[in-house]
Amino acid sequence: MVKYAYNLAFTFSLLVSSLSAINANAADSDTSRAIEQGKYLAIASDCAACHTNKDGKDFAGGLKIISPVGTIIASNITPSTQAGIGSYTEQQFADAVRKGIRKDGANLYPAMPYTAYSVMTDGDIHNLYEYFMHGVEPVNTPAPETALPFPMSIRTMMMGWNLLFLNDKPIASDNTQSAEWNRGKYLVMGAAHCGTCHTPRGPLMEEENSKFLSGGQVGAWYAPNITSDNESGIGSWSKEQLVQYLRTGNLPNKAQAAGSMGEAVEHSFQYLSDADLNAVATYIKTVKPISTEENKGSRFNQGAPGTSLDDLRGKSSQAIKDANLEGLSLFQGNCASCHEPLGEGSKDQYYPSLFHNSVTGSSNSNNVIATILNGVNRTTKEGQVFMPGFGHHPNDINNLSDQQIATLSNYVIATYGKSDKKVTAQDVATVRQGGPASYLVLVARIGIIVGAVVVVILALWLYVRRARKTKNNLK
Ligand code: HEC
Ligand code: HEC
Numbered sequence: 011m012v013k014y015a016y017n018l019a020f021t022f023s024l025l026v027s028s029l030s031a032i033n034a035n036a037a038d039s040d041t042s043r044a045i046e047q048g049k050y051l052a053i054a055s056d057c058a059a060c061h062t063n064k065d066g067k068d069f070a071g072g073l074k075i076i077s078p079v080g081t082i083i084a085s086n087i088t089p090s091t092q093a094g095i096g097s098y099t100e101q102q103f104a105d106a107v108r109k110g111i112r113k114d115g116a117n118l119y120p121a122m123p124y125t126a127y128s129v130m131t132d133g134d135i136h137n138l139y140e141y142f143m144h145g146v147e148p149v150n151t152p153a154p155e156t157a158l159p160f161p162m163s164i165r166t167m168m169m170g171w172n173l174l175f176l177n178d179k180p181i182a183s184d185n186t187q188s189a190e191w192n193r194g195k196y197l198v199m200g201a202a203h204c205g206t207c208h209t210p211r212g213p214l215m216e217e218e219n220s221k222f223l224s225g226g227q228v229g230a231w232y233a234p235n236i237t238s239d240n241e242s243g244i245g246s247w248s249k250e251q252l253v254q255y256l257r258t259g260n261l262p263n264k265a266q267a268a269g270s271m272g273e274a275v276e277h278s279f280q281y282l283s284d285a286d287l288n289a290v291a292t293y294i295k296t297v298k299p300i301s302t303e304e305n306k307g308s309r310f311n312q313g314a315p316g317t318s319l320d321d322l323r324g325k326s327s328q329a330i331k332d333a334n335l336e337g338l339s340l341f342q343g344n345c346a347s348c349h350e351p352l353g354e355g356s357k358d359q360y361y362p363s364l365f366h367n368s369v370t371g372s373s374n375s376n377n378v379i380a381t382i383l384n385g386v387n388r389t390t391k392e393g394q395v396f397m398p399g400f401g402h403h404p405n406d407i408n409n410l411s412d413q414q415i416a417t418l419s420n421y422v423i424a425t426y427g428k429s430d431k432k433v434t435a436q437d438v439a440t441v442r443q444g445g446p447a448s449y450l451v452l453v454a455r456i457g458i459i460v461g462a463v464v465v466v467i468l469a470l471w472l473y474v475r476r477a478r479k480t481k482n483n484l485k
């Protein structure tokens with residue numbers, strides 16, 4: 011009897027322990043699935059673009075984001091309790107990522123793109139949290155403190171800007187559209203934040219929602235109109251072409267990704283699953299078409315093979331003058347070795363054709379200048395594509411002056427693209443310094459900060475006025 015009871019107890023305890031083992035295993039695999047999905051989301055959201063410094067440890071922060079109002083330093087977001095976010099609860103993490111509020115209650119500067127991440131679901135935030143807590147190595151070196159000049163040093167000031175521009179409601183699912191479309195919209199608005207670059211900004215540097223994806227300047231580069239407009243946007247692209255461009259950064263005889271788009275492809279978009287890339291493309295193809303003056307006339311089919319010096323033999327002196335001989339010789343000397351003397355590129359299009367190319371075919375000549383100055387350097391699973399820059403190395407034989415680049419750009423645009431706007435040396439100087447009204451490439455991404463200053467001044471003014479009124483009323 012005793013033995014039987016003992017056996018029963020033993021069997022029971024075995025059962026309990028194996029059940030709890032199953033439970034523990036289930037919990038383990040839940041956690042590891044969350045970590046896996048969180049890692050994928052961190053890549054889709056490109057957290058590393060700012061939180062991993064050049065040659066630094068993963069997510070240890072320290073990258074200096076230079077803005078018109080001062081330098082903002084990206085935080086250490088490793089799970090270190092002293093130096094990182096190791097002591098953040100999931101709720102505090104959610105508030106930082108979606109509302110721009112730090113653990114100590116202070117507001118983050120919008121250099122952290124919480125206005126886009128605000129649409130992330132609780133489930134995705136949970137997975138991101140699990141990844142940052144358990145899938146990232148803690149680094150115990152704190153990132154340097156951000157010290158902006160007054161009044162930007164007062165973080166509460168950011169509340170005014172948030173009141174105006176932070177939409178922290180989740181995206182409502184649209185039942186008239188497919189699950190794929192809804193997934194695409196969620197990614198485009200949130201993690202992949204296409205609008206951060208492709209939507210023009212308003213007077214307070216907020217994204218102008220009524221002009222969603224119709225083109226914006228991002229530092230030295232121009233992010234073109236990617237609405238579904240046939241002429242100004244990418245309405246003529248198939249869904250498959252858009253997927254190919256996002257995965258590889260190259261669509262032969264149409265477009266290549268350089269600058270910040272090249273970086274987004276390299277660090278983020280190329281790793282998206284086929285399902286997610288298709289979802290993004292499905293949604294983008296339905297974005298309201300917007301016709302923009304800057305992009306009139308499709309930029310994908312402009313131009314034709316160029317002329318060579320032989321073509322000019324026996325021409326009148328006026329024809330030779332019109333031909334921009336200096337531009338031609340700069341082209342032959344610096345560009346023809348790769349893009350071929352007539353600009354048709356190499357057979358395999360590793361060196362792309364310069365006609366039927368969105369950069370030369372755009373009415374906005376900004377990216378012709380940016381390409382010549384900065385070159386192209388993009389690594390994907392397909393390998394590396396590299397074009398040297400011609401304007402950033404004072405001691406380099408490749409170094410061209412602003413005037414030379416303007417002359418060369420005008421030649422390239424007139425010969426291979428759309429020649430309705432002349433490039434001046436001043437235009438080149440502007441792109442060389444990192445774009446209009448900013449001094450570095452990242453500035454436009456975080457240009458919203460300028461808006462915050464204006465809001466601060468406005469708020470102060472209102473406050474002072476009200477205080478004066480109250481004082482006057484008391485008199
Ligand atoms: C475009 C640059 C950029 C990207 C992309 C970015 N961040 Fe940030 N993040 C920042 C900057 C800059 C700060 C510090 C801002 C400040 O000091 O006000 C910050 C702060 C934070 C903080 C607050 C930490 C603290 O205590 O200071 C968290 C948490 C955070 N980011 C998480 C993330 C996650 C998760 C992602 C990806 C989903 C991400 N960030 C993507 C720029 C970025
Ligand atoms: C960090 C800024 C940034 C982000 C984020 C970004 N883009 Fe871009 N995009 C650019 C820039 C700059 C260019 C121009 C690149 C060039 O011509 O070399 C560009 C070019 C493109 C082009 C080619 C257009 C043409 O005419 O050549 C497409 C299509 C595109 N982006 C789609 C997207 C989509 C879809 C997303 C979101 C999933 C996205 N981009 C996110 C900056 C960005």
Ligand code: HEC
Pocket residue numbers: 259260265266267268341344345346347348349360361362364367369370377378381382386395396397398400422
């Ligand atoms: C060493 C070879 C090489 C030289 C020299 C070179 N390029 Fe390129 N160029 C490339 C490569 C590679 C690409 C990128 C292809 C890709 O993105 O898939 C490129 C891309 C371009 C683009 C498209 C950029 C974009 O963002 O879509 C333009 C325009 C261009 N080059 C113009 C020029 C001009 C003008 C010169 C002369 C100043 C020049 N290139 C010199 C190799 C070269």
